[in-house]
Amino acid sequence: MAQPDYYAVLGVLPTAPDDEITRAWRRLVLASHPDKTRTAPAQTDIRLVNEARAVLSDPVRRAAFDAQRVSNHAAPPPPSGPRIREHVSLEAFTAHPSAEEPERFTLECRCGQEYVVTVDELEAGVDVVGCPGCGEYVGVDYEVVEEE
Ligand SMILES: [Zn+2]
Structure with missing residues (x-):
């Protein structure tokens, strides 16, 4: 059974201090309030958010979660390295010549x-x-x- 990553649920780093966890939790709770969701429907599972905060604000439960999380996520990356979406010729990139910095090439991703x-x-x-x-x-x- 997959354990939710409570840090990802709250959108904080695993090193986030207690008050940051509380702030992140409050923001999510407020954002999912019915009065505030008219323009942007909440995608947030508030039950999970509350669960995440309950675990992460309790030092004992957080330590247990951290230990489990590390054992879940510490697996070495697959030998193939990052999963590559596609191979693109450098010619498809846009060159940005510059005198000051090394020449850069950019390519727009589908995410913008x-x-x-x-x-x-x-x-x-x-x-x-x-x-x-x-x-x-x-x-x-x-x-x-x-170069010759
Ligand atoms: Zn992208």
Whole structure:
């Protein structure tokens, strides 16, 4: 049975202090109040939010949850590395030449954010780029051009 990640439920980091957990909980509770949901229907499962807060604000239960969470999530990443959505030729990226910083290439992700890779990274052998918006990855296909 999958245990919900209470930190993800509240949208806080696993290192979040107590007061931050309470703040995050209050924000979610307020956001899901019927009076406030006319424009943005709450997707929040308030029962889960309350459960998350109950566990994370109790040092003993939080420690137990942390221990279990670590054992659930500490598995090493699969040898294949990040899951790559697709391979894209570098030619599909938009080049952004600049005198000051290394030349960057960007590619719009379907989430609206951009994959960004710099010439420095490409020269260092980077061929997988993560999207900061949705966490997906694309592989970058390019040929190394040897300078003469
Ligand atoms: Zn994205």
